[in-house]
Amino acid sequence: MLKTILSRLIQTVVVVFALVTFTFFAARAMPGNPFASDKATTPEEQAALEAYYGLDKGPIEQYYNYWKNIILHGDFGDSLSMKGRKVSDLIAESFPISFTLGMTALILGVLIGVPLGVIAALYHNKAIDYIAMVIALAGICIVAFVLGPLFQIFLAKPLSVLNVAGWSRPTDIILPAITLCFGSAAVLARLTRGGMLDVLSQDYIRTARAKGVPPLKIITKHALRPALMPAVTYLGPAFAAIITGSFVVENIFLVPGMGQHFVIGITALDFNLIVALVFFYGILMGIANLLSDLALIFMDPKLRNA
Amino acid sequence: MSFVKLARMARLFTVLPLLAFLVSCKPESDVAIANREGILIMGNSNEPKGLDPHLVSGVLESNIIRALFEGLFIDSPDEDNVALPAAAESYEVNEDFTVWTFKLQPYGRWSDGVPVTSHDFVFSYRRLLSPDPNWPAKYAEMLYFIKNAQAFHQNQRGFILCGQDVNFPAPWEDLQEVNFRGNDSLAPSPYEGKRLSELKDEERAPFLDYVQAGSSVDFDKLLAGDFSAMTSAEKAIHLNYKGLDKATAEELAYIQQTPESFTWPANVPMEAKTEVLRRLLEHRREGSPSLWDAANVGVTAVDDFTLRVELRGPVPYLPEVTKHYTWYPVPRHIILKHGDINTAFSSRWTQPGNLVSNGPFKLKEWRTNHYIEVEKNEHYWDKENVALNGIRYLPISNYYTESRMFSDGQLHVTYTIPSELIPWAKEKYPQRVRQEPYVGVRFLRTNITREPFDNPKVRLAFATAIDRKAICEKILQGGQKPAKGIVPPFGDYESPGKVTFDPEKARQLLKESGYKSTSAFPDISILTTDSDSGRREAEALQAMWDEHLGIKARIVQREWTTYLQRQYDKDYDIAVNGWIGDYLDPTTFLEMWTAGNGNNNTGWASEEYEDLLKQAENTADPAKRLEILAQAETIVLDDSPVLPIYWYTTNYLLREEVKNWNPLLLNNHPFKFVELKP
Numbered sequence: 002m003l004k005t006i007l008s009r010l011i012q013t014v015v016v017v018f019a020l021v022t023f024t025f026f027a028a029r030a031m032p033g034n035p036f037a038s039d040k041a042t043t044p045e046e047q048a049a050l051e052a053y054y055g056l057d058k059g060p061i062e063q064y065y066n067y068w069k070n071i072i073l074h075g076d077f078g079d080s081l082s083m084k085g086r087k088v089s090d091l092i093a094e095s096f097p098i099s100f101t102l103g104m105t106a107l108i109l110g111v112l113i114g115v116p117l118g119v120i121a122a123l124y125h126n127k128a129i130d131y132i133a134m135v136i137a138l139a140g141i142c143i144v145a146f147v148l149g150p151l152f153q154i155f156l157a158k159p160l161s162v163l164n165v166a167g168w169s170r171p172t173d174i175i176l177p178a179i180t181l182c183f184g185s186a187a188v189l190a191r192l193t194r195g196g197m198l199d200v201l202s203q204d205y206i207r208t209a210r211a212k213g214v215p216p217l218k219i220i221t222k223h224a225l226r227p228a229l230m231p232a233v234t235y236l237g238p239a240f241a242a243i244i245t246g247s248f249v250v251e252n253i254f255l256v257p258g259m260g261q262h263f264v265i266g267i268t269a270l271d272f273n274l275i276v277a278l279v280f281f282y283g284i285l286m287g288i289a290n291l292l293s294d295l296a297l298i299f300m301d302p303k304l305r306n307a
Numbered sequence: 308m309s310f311v312k313l314a315r316m317a318r319l320f321t322v323l324p325l326l327a328f329l330v331s332c333k334p335e336s337d338v339a340i341a342n343r344e345g346i347l348i349m350g351n352s353n354e355p356k357g358l359d360p361h362l363v364s365g366v367l368e369s370n371i372i373r374a375l376f377e378g379l380f381i382d383s384p385d386e387d388n389v390a391l392p393a394a395a396e397s398y399e400v401n402e403d404f405t406v407w408t409f410k411l412q413p414y415g416r417w418s419d420g421v422p423v424t425s426h427d428f429v430f431s432y433r434r435l436l437s438p439d440p441n442w443p444a445k446y447a448e449m450l451y452f453i454k455n456a457q458a459f460h461q462n463q464r465g466f467i468l469c470g471q472d473v474n475f476p477a478p479w480e481d482l483q484e485v486n487f488r489g490n491d492s493l494a495p496s497p498y499e500g501k502r503l504s505e506l507k508d509e510e511r512a513p514f515l516d517y518v519q520a521g522s523s524v525d526f527d528k529l530l531a532g533d534f535s536a537m538t539s540a541e542k543a544i545h546l547n548y549k550g551l552d553k554a555t556a557e558e559l560a561y562i563q564q565t566p567e568s569f570t571w572p573a574n575v576p577m578e579a580k581t582e583v584l585r586r587l588l589e590h591r592r593e594g595s596p597s598l599w600d601a602a603n604v605g606v607t608a609v610d611d612f613t614l615r616v617e618l619r620g621p622v623p624y625l626p627e628v629t630k631h632y633t634w635y636p637v638p639r640h641i642i643l644k645h646g647d648i649n650t651a652f653s654s655r656w657t658q659p660g661n662l663v664s665n666g667p668f669k670l671k672e673w674r675t676n677h678y679i680e681v682e683k684n685e686h687y688w689d690k691e692n693v694a695l696n697g698i699r700y701l702p703i704s705n706y707y708t709e710s711r712m713f714s715d716g717q718l719h720v721t722y723t724i725p726s727e728l729i730p731w732a733k734e735k736y737p738q739r740v741r742q743e744p745y746v747g748v749r750f751l752r753t754n755i756t757r758e759p760f761d762n763p764k765v766r767l768a769f770a771t772a773i774d775r776k777a778i779c780e781k782i783l784q785g786g787q788k789p790a791k792g793i794v795p796p797f798g799d800y801e802s803p804g805k806v807t808f809d810p811e812k813a814r815q816l817l818k819e820s821g822y823k824s825t826s827a828f829p830d831i832s833i834l835t836t837d838s839d840s841g842r843r844e845a846e847a848l849q850a851m852w853d854e855h856l857g858i859k860a861r862i863v864q865r866e867w868t869t870y871l872q873r874q875y876d877k878d879y880d881i882a883v884n885g886w887i888g889d890y891l892d893p894t895t896f897l898e899m900w901t902a903g904n905g906n907n908n909t910g911w912a913s914e915e916y917e918d919l920l921k922q923a924e925n926t927a928d929p930a931k932r933l934e935i936l937a938q939a940e941t942i943v944l945d946d947s948p949v950l951p952i953y954w955y956t957t958n959y960l961l962r963e964e965v966k967n968w969n970p971l972l973l974n975n976h977p978f979k980f981v982e983l984k985p
Binding site: 048094157164253261 | 334337357362365441445446655674675678702703707708711714715717865866
């Protein structure tokens, strides 16, 4: 068990290192000039700005300095687009918001998706199954930039208690969370249904039925835990993705989260921001995967000895 | 399944449990609360790049800075071209409008209670004009009206150290022929990897004024810039390319010892040459201290509350110019507390808690990508006449969300309105849709350094084949006006109105241009931004040129920084652009097309044009001046390096309880006068 954790941690470190290295050079290979603005930049200014951000050095030296600053000073660099701000501050400021929103959405997703999947499996090939799966399919297909505005127009406006967008009232989390939960709820429903169908056809379930165990108990006690394994595998990466924010949802609902930094970092060629975000995301992804593996071990006694 | 049905289903599915809870409580809207508190809520498009008035250049930053800071004059809330006293209580001006003396408000205070003095203004202008390459101010040209400001900002050492001295062995009239600023035709960058002997004759020609044809010149060594490693011929090219102002101590000492390495004009006496070199070298050896004191920049603090500004020429409209935020004072005592005069991004002085301002409002809170809020400044000299208690700026980059928030009662005023929503908004709130003329022009830059737009007939043909009316009415639908020239209409200026749509004439021009057939025409592409509106506009132009000229242009969409950089690098054929005036005078549109201007990017220049601008600069009579400027505009339009498309209109939504918010050409509504009367 400890060995598994340790080997996963080492894997994570290697993967994150490779990811950061690749992103570091890939970002610099993009065309364009991070200091271009609607007013011309003279060659002297350009040179001074490049020197300020250390971009006048060769790529290998920049790369070396990047790690040196992180290891010696814990400094991930200044943002090139939001001048005078540390990228670590930008992430520290926006991550709690994305985390709150993402967790809410994920919990909603589980609360909706898992029961939906179980019901669909229990009524396999009946009308309820089809309806549930159509909803799930719609949840996967209808993207946030369609759902978000629909919620704004048909929910927020008529209800009048909800603001269309913003992040100032406690209720402001509702619409973006619902929009954000749809995708994961849909995937979870499909995975749960598949897992459930698989488990329900197993011999030990038949045995339990034959022994006269009540149907509800069969599901909760015997079927659900193994049936949820594919869903839990999915939840790891989904967790990392959802708590780091979504550009579309933040843009539509004016949420000051982290997702927009991913997009703005790229369009503004903010190298330090891009690399720091990938760094952070990579670590989160590693942790989330590890947690989902641990959850699987916990859920399946067969894995404990492996 | 219709969207409505789908949404209804989604609504039932997700919110039934919440519904019961939520309907029981019905809070008042954001606007209702803000009305009670006297706070204006504005959509402001994006997170500002900063709040230092010297380091920003955008409209959305200006919206916040105008609330925080105040210049010598302020806009009238209901009339263009009227300058109301602000930081200046009164002024006197000499007959030819070149020397202005401003009496500052005796009770003018920074928001921490410290008096606003003329020293703050001098400090501010010195800061903005700083020639330090580490000082990334984008807008210093706005102060070039001030005498010697340009010389100081561009570090014209020769002029400052020698040209201003009346006792100098040679007068400046002769001395200014000396190559102080460098000679761009000697730039080594196009010849990377080559030697002088390998160049074509016409490429080599400019160099032969300085070295002999057989000299050993390796352009890679010139590019490397290591002076001590160069041959004497390379040194000569290097020095004449660089000019005396930028020469280092080592290079100046070399010229002293080897006079033939630098080319002087014939009429400069030996004594003057020696003295020029001596003074420049001395300055370099002292470590190039700031030339502020020597430069005699025309801004002086006569006493604590009297500011004198001397200009390079007559500027009768100076009060108009001082409304721009580049002319605002910045708090000397706070900036120096958080760094040096030129500490740029690493200074913390604009952070909440540190920022001190002299305008009607002061900074209260700043949350990244969330909101910025300003509140009334209790030290403001005219605080009795400030109606609002504060302004909240929301960085809403999604304009559809913005319109929805407005109709949901979350905003008093929007930043804009997407063109597709204008008909809907007009129907829903005819009273709240605002469409007002805005001094800005949408235009196409052409790259005249390469085919086919090096040909003026081709440029004119393309200009004549644009159906501007169709673009305004069919695509934009926001009340924009087809452009007749580069300068949009305002005040007494009349654009010469040369630009027309005439497919027949366009075809004729293209025929005359020498391109035998459209199939022989070079491939061209239209460069634009990656926005949807940019795409629509480019598609319209593409279709018009195809229909009327038979030329198929490609559309190249690039994201913002690449789009800009390709224009600075002149790596484009024709590019769609916009320009918003900084102040109400045609020069804000015309200066751009001069040779050295960093925003020209076309490769176009005309001596005649620049002479006219210079002439206008020295003309005090306003009517005569505008006439000269119109002549200058005629030259640009005839030669067409720039093809105007349309003149801007602002389109936005405004609630009726916002009073004293009237159409203004620059759209710089003075927040001081804005009131909320629900």
